[in-house]
Amino acid sequence: xxxxxxxxxxxxxxxxxxxxxxxxxxxxxxxxxxxxxxxxxxxxxxxxxxxxxxxxxxxxxxxxxxxxxxxxxxxxxxxxxxxxxxxxxxxxxxxxxxxxxxxxxxxxxxxxxxxxxxxxxxxxxxxxxxxxxxxxxxxxxxxxxxxxxxxxxxxxxxxxxxxxxxxxxxxxxxxxxxxxxxxxxxxxxxxxxxxxxxxxxxxxxxxxxx
Amino acid sequence: xxxxxxxxxxxxxxxxxxxxxxxxxxxxxxxxxxxxxxxxxxxxxxxxxxxxxxxxxxxxxxxxxxxxxxxxxxxxxxxxxxxxxxxxxxxxxxxxxxxxxxxxxxxxxxxxxxxxxxxxxxxxxxxxxxxxxxxxxxxxxxxxxxxxxxxxxxxxxxxxxxxxxxxxxxxxxxxxxxxxxxxxxxxxxxxxxxxxxxxxxxxxxxxxxx
DNA sequence: TCTACTATTGATCAGACGATCAATAAGTTG
DNA sequence: CAACTTATTGATCGTCTGATCAATAGTAGA
Numbered sequence: 044x045x046x047x048x049x050x051x052x053x054x055x056x057x058x059x060x061x062x063x064x065x066x067x068x069x070x071x072x073x074x075x076x077x078x079x080x081x082x083x084x085x086x087x088x089x090x091x092x093x094x095x096x097x098x099x100x101x102x103x104x105x106x107x108x109x110x111x112x113x114x115x116x117x118x119x120x121x122x123x124x125x126x127x128x129x130x131x132x133x134x135x136x137x138x139x140x141x142x143x144x145x146x147x148x149x150x151x152x153x154x155x156x157x158x159x160x161x162x163x164x165x166x167x168x169x170x171x172x173x174x175x176x177x178x179x180x181x182x183x184x185x186x187x188x189x190x191x192x193x194x195x196x197x198x199x200x201x202x203x204x205x206x207x208x209x210x211x212x213x214x215x216x217x218x219x220x221x222x223x224x225x226x227x228x229x230x231x232x233x234x235x236x237x238x239x240x241x242x243x244x245x246x247x248x249x250x251x252x253x
Numbered sequence: 254x255x256x257x258x259x260x261x262x263x264x265x266x267x268x269x270x271x272x273x274x275x276x277x278x279x280x281x282x283x284x285x286x287x288x289x290x291x292x293x294x295x296x297x298x299x300x301x302x303x304x305x306x307x308x309x310x311x312x313x314x315x316x317x318x319x320x321x322x323x324x325x326x327x328x329x330x331x332x333x334x335x336x337x338x339x340x341x342x343x344x345x346x347x348x349x350x351x352x353x354x355x356x357x358x359x360x361x362x363x364x365x366x367x368x369x370x371x372x373x374x375x376x377x378x379x380x381x382x383x384x385x386x387x388x389x390x391x392x393x394x395x396x397x398x399x400x401x402x403x404x405x406x407x408x409x410x411x412x413x414x415x416x417x418x419x420x421x422x423x424x425x426x427x428x429x430x431x432x433x434x435x436x437x438x439x440x441x442x443x444x445x446x447x448x449x450x451x452x453x454x455x456x457x458x459x460x461x462x463x
Numbered sequence: 464t465c466t467a468c469t470a471t472t473g474a475t476c477a478g479a480c481g482a483t484c485a486a487t488a489a490g491t492t493g
Numbered sequence: 494c495a496a497c498t499t500a501t502t503g504a505t506c507g508t509c510t511g512a513t514c515a516a517t518a519g520t521a522g523a
Binding site for chain 2: 473
Binding site: 160162173204220240 | 286368369372382386414420424432448452455
């Protein structure tokens, strides 16, 4: 006689349960992508009835949008913490590129790519995507502007360079999702493009800092 | 008394029907994306029973992969026809960038973006994506190699520049899918980055050809 | 004309999805 | 201890998905 695998879940405070659901959604998204974030998958992960998730999240589109937001905002915070301490804008930029293109963040890349596609059918998500892109853009622009101030970079439009850079990073990472062979060395030779955008002499960006 | 809307479809030769299904799948993909290419949506578009589509396409993953392939290969052929007649590699490259970043090809961009995401669950599609990326890469590399031969471009690694360029184009276009404000002027200022990659003087690429 | 082939169909299956709702039970307040 | 609130549940609905299969009906060839 096999009995039901799950007993009734312990009653928790709304705050606790809500956080638990958010965490589960985040984990599912990182492991299997945004399309896998469903009522049932989230419920199963915390061993709870699907209806409970629906009770806390009356609209799945919103949960998906929020999950995207937390994943991406977390990544930005991590990269910021990693790069900001560095001494010069040039170092910060070089280290940022190395970090974002080292091929260890495919889980987040999938979420970005799926978000661009899903955003056309999920306006809450689209809004969130725009917001997070704005945050990333502001971060990059800050580095570039600092470089201009210190006379390291030369460009008349830091904002424009920033979104070009973002596009480049996101595109190269997206390419890697299908394991395209050429995507392997992403990051090793992106330097010249960036040097071109910032009026640097060839090789300056990749050169070791002394 | 409402009668069934559809009579039995006229019997066609396998070749005809097969082509009809392929066309319908392509139209659905261009209008609503790859995720909308389903047995039922394709069948409905040509006013035929879903089972008939299944009869011709025993596996939807394969139909989706093939649909992606035709859409993307067609686009490549169009761009090639547009650009190849131009006199110099510099002109070809400039015109290619203008064309691909003019914001009129979102339908194809969606297909690319969805394909990168779907490719992780659909190996047939992933293989096709890699193949089409190879074709695009070869095309770009050809232009760049020609530029090197003619002394217009300066780089030691045309292949590497080619995939960086691809990444840039795809990333910037993907950003536009969620109608990010900054994505509006994609293409107007991509020049400096390319100039950096190709050792050109600033502004040379965007300058009018005389 | 008779036969063989097969294009096309409706019916149906099992599996997902989001969502809703009445019933239960755990906890809180009086 | 009783009354109330509400976290949690199972059951269920309607809709979508890919897939299978026996039955029907055009068509081509002998």
